[in-house]
Amino acid sequence: MDMGGVPVGQGLPGGRRMSYPDISTLILAESLMLLQLAALVFVTGIRVQGVMQGPRAWSIGLLAYALAEFSFTIVLKGSPQAAFLPDLLATIGCGAFIIGLDDFADRPRRWPLIMTMLGVHVVSLYAFSVLWPSYHARLMVFSAMQVIFCAAVLISLTMRVQPQRRLGLSLFRSLAYGWSVINMLRMALALVFPLEGSELHHLRELIFYVLVLFFGIWLALGCLLLIHERIASDLLYATKMDLLTNCLNRRGFTEALQLEKRRLVRSWMPTSILAIEIDLFAELVDKHGQESADEALMQFAKVVREELRDVDGFARMGGESFAVLLLDADRAGAHKVAERLRRRVEDLVLYTASGPLWFTVSIGVAGLPPVTFELENTLEEAQQALIAAKQAGCNVVALAEGRLPANA
The missing domain is CATH 1.20.1070 (Rhopdopsin 7-helix transmembrane proteins)
Structure with missing residues (x-):
């Protein structure tokens, strides 16, 4: 935006002048x-x-x-x-x-x-x-x-x-x-x-x-x-995000499943889903208070992010329930990931105003069947496996179809 002076001309050759706006x-x-x-x-x-x-x-x-x-x-x-x-x-x-x-x-x-x-x-x-x-x-x-x-x-x-x-x-x-x-x-x-x-x-x-x-x-x-x-x-x-844990919420996870489903149609690969729930969360709230319970949720989310890859999806589905989308991972590989998460949470100790806080998680594992694309069904299977894990006792990893491998 140069603002230098602009002298007015004397005319064009032949004595003609041009008229311009001021x-x-x-x-x-x-x-x-x-x-x-x-x-x-x-x-x-x-x-x-x-x-x-x-x-x-x-x-x-x-x-x-x-x-x-x-x-x-x-x-x-x-x-x-x-x-x-x-x-x-x-x-x-x-x-x-x-x-x-x-x-x-x-x-x-x-x-x-x-x-x-x-x-x-x-x-x-x-x-x-x-x-x-x-x-x-x-x-x-x-x-x-x-x-x-x-x-x-x-x-x-x-x-x-x-x-x-x-x-x-x-x-x-x-x-x-x-x-x-x-x-x-x-x-x-x-x-x-x-x-x-x-x-x-x-x-x-x-x-x-x-x-x-x-x-x-x-x-x-x-x-x-x-x-x-x-x-x-x-x-x-x-x-699309859960503000407390800074991970996806249910809506964001649903969109992530739809996006991955379209990718699988183009190029299929083994994919698994983990359904996770913090055990006895209501008792944890009653004993330590809501603030400490929120801290437990945030620390759990931090542990999960440390164990996952950047390409994996992680969401809080509501309350103390979470879900993980594992790309390029069959059910056996997803089970290993779930066991690592279970052990890390089991060893986690939080120090609160009401004293030390421990908690555990139960995890359901489901793998996408070969050459299929319905990840919503895989999520339902993982949630059913989670129910089976809760029924078998806390701090358990369960595979879909009710198979319960021993905790290593």
Whole structure:
């Protein structure tokens, strides 16, 4: 968003003159629009400040852009000594956007990069605006900084996100690439047509500020889209996750079964399910209290996650009941996993305000029959095996169809 002076041309060859809209009026309208968009992003950021970081920095960036546009209209009115101010404000806006993206991605702020950009820009703009006034030199420096800014934005956007959050990041990437190309073209045209007083120069700058208008609008829309997608993604995550144990809930596990079922249709492999229940959980609550019982649930979930692979699924089905989806594991392999879990829980001791806390689990194991895909039936078989394990006594692993191997 370079705000350098734009002298009006003297005409085209042959004495013909071209009529253009007044640039100062266009830029003033842009500044007012950016100011309103900054206010919108700021208010939205306040409402979601407990969910994410970044929107308030973006609003500061948009505000700096708006002030840069407004101050440029003052420069056009006849204050060339302040020609460096619009560019400086725009650079501050770029830094605010980089900070906002770093906060949004939960990564450390890149203060060295931001301060270097700002320092280089301040020195160069002061030199080419006050000491050795040169519009084209100032333009070249500003456009080069904008390209660096876009590169920093693209680095900020290298993050893995859920499919529901990809549209906003794609829009920001497109804006970064597009703004880089626009500034590089502007630098090239400034080298090819350096005369400030020509009609072509005036036309070039008019086109640039029209593009600035669209860039500012889409930048604000990109911010709002990122906020919306983050909220929607978090809400979707919350509907599929158990907040206490940070594993899937029943709905999330059902969707995981459906997803794995579609994969099995394409490429079948042995798959097993464990149905797990903490033994005598009601008595545990009565003796140690709900807070200690919640701690037991969290520690149990931690043990299970340590024993499972990243590709396996783990869910709290409700209360003290859990389920595990084991990929590429037949029933014998699933039984070994279940035994390891049973032993680790059996050896687990929690120290609570009411004293040491021990608990055990019973586990039902079921394997998917060869070349079948109905994982829902396998889950029911594992739950039936769990019932058989509870009937045989606590701290037992049972295979489907009622086979009860001895605990090793």
